[in-house]
Amino acid sequence: MGRPPCCDKVGIKKGPWTPEEDIILVTYIQDHGPGNWRSVPTNTGLLRCSKSCRLRWTNYLRPGIKRGNFTPHEEGMIIHLQALLGNKWAAIASYLPQRTDNDIKNYWNTHLKKKIKKLQSAFNSPMPPSESTLAAISKMHQATGKSHQNMTNNNKTTTPPHCSNIYASSTQNISRLLEGWMRSSSTSSSTINSHKKLADQETGRKEGLINSPDVESVDFEFGSVLSFDNGCWDKMMISGTNYGSDDHEKAACILHERKLQKQESLSYTNNNNNNPALTFFEKWLLDESASQVEAGAMAI
DNA sequence: AACGACTCCAACCGCTCCCAT
DNA sequence: GATGGGAGCGGTTGGAGTCGT
Numbered sequence: 487m488g489r490p491p492c493c494d495k496v497g498i499k500k501g502p503w504t505p506e507e508d509i510i511l512v513t514y515i516q517d518h519g520p521g522n523w524r525s526v527p528t529n530t531g532l533l534r535c536s537k538s539c540r541l542r543w544t545n546y547l548r549p550g551i552k553r554g555n556f557t558p559h560e561e562g563m564i565i566h567l568q569a570l571l572g573n574k575w576a577a578i579a580s581y582l583p584q585r586t587d588n589d590i591k592n593y594w595n596t597h598l599k600k601k602i603k604k605l606q607s608a609f610n611s612p613m614p615p616s617e618s619t620l621a622a623i624s625k626m627h628q629a630t631g632k633s634h635q636n637m638t639n640n641n642k643t644t645t646p647p648h649c650s651n652i653y654a655s656s657t658q659n660i661s662r663l664l665e666g667w668m669r670s671s672s673t674s675s676s677t678i679n680s681h682k683k684l685a686d687q688e689t690g691r692k693e694g695l696i697n698s699p700d701v702e703s704v705d706f707e708f709g710s711v712l713s714f715d716n717g718c719w720d721k722m723m724i725s726g727t728n729y730g731s732d733d734h735e736k737a738a739c740i741l742h743e744r745k746l747q748k749q750e751s752l753s754y755t756n757n758n759n760n761n762p763a764l765t766f767f768e769k770w771l772l773d774e775s776a777s778q779v780e781a782g783a784m785a786i
Numbered sequence: 787a788a789c790g791a792c793t794c795c796a797a798c799c800g801c802t803c804c805c806a807t
Numbered sequence: 808g809a810t811g812g813g814a815g816c817g818g819t820t821g822g823a824g825t826c827g828t
């Protein structure tokens with residue numbers, strides 16, 4: 487017996503979301519919080535399926551999403567995590583809180599897969615890899631190391647990632663959308679204006695009016711959506727490797743975890759003989775981060 | 787300028803997982 | 808334990824944009 491569709495297909499709108507729909511969705515989620523997606527279309531009047539609403543929110547409207555321009559460090563993380571976890575994009579995304587699983591999946595399919603294939607063929611070919619290939623790898627390696635440094639330095643002085651201002655609010659996203667949309671459309675409704683006002687108010691709050699009691703509730707609400715599990719972040723920081731003086735235990739745990747990961751990684755590699763290039767990447771990434779962890783642990 | 791090939795990404799589809807009953 | 812329904816995940820696709828000829 488097949489399951490009924492998640493929503494009545496008749497009268498359900500498909501395709502790209504309009505800024506108006508985005509505003510309605512964001513406003514609703516600001517008021518009620520994410521979750522209970524099934525009730526969203528009925529309560530908002532959106533002619534969208536609940537899944538579509540959830541997807542739009544998680545992949546596009548959710549605050550804190552960083553778009554485009556993957557850094558070499560992020561690339562390294564994705565390659566590493568993909569080798570360890572496989573195509574578990576949601577799991578991988580949990581290590582890169584600014585990125586959505588969809589974004590990572592797309593980036594993997596469009597960029598990294600090709601890159602790895604290229605390198606794989608270079609390393610599998612009877613001829614040694616060309617100088618340009620080696621240069622590319624070296625460059626990537628250096629860039630990754632640099633990113634590690636940046637991350638390390640940042641961690642010394644800046645707020646935690648989930649508090650950083652690289653996190654734009656969803657209303658900022660909407661404002662941007664609106665700007666373009668308002669320009670292209672001469673019609674303006676009072677609804678839109680009031681929503682925009684709301685959006686601007688929200689943006690203003692985010693930008694400085696932190697003392698407003700509302701802000702806390704909103705931030706907390708969003709925080710619960712965005713909150714980046716400490717454990718996950720710690721894992722991510724393994725690559726950054728900057729330990730405070732009181733982190734002996736943490737470092738020991740991380741070393742242990744790293745060893746386990748290495749073992750897992752090796753078994754994974756052995757079970758996936760069709761992916762020899764990953765062995766190279768994994769080894770490189772693991773060795774690099776492991777040696778940094780070990781160096782960090784030694785320094786403590 | 788026109789056309790086709792290629793790239794990229796937002797969104798959809800179908801499946802699995804998990805929880806409530 | 809069985810069943811039903813909602814949420815989440817991963818694979819795939821359609822279309823807009825870009826590039827090369």
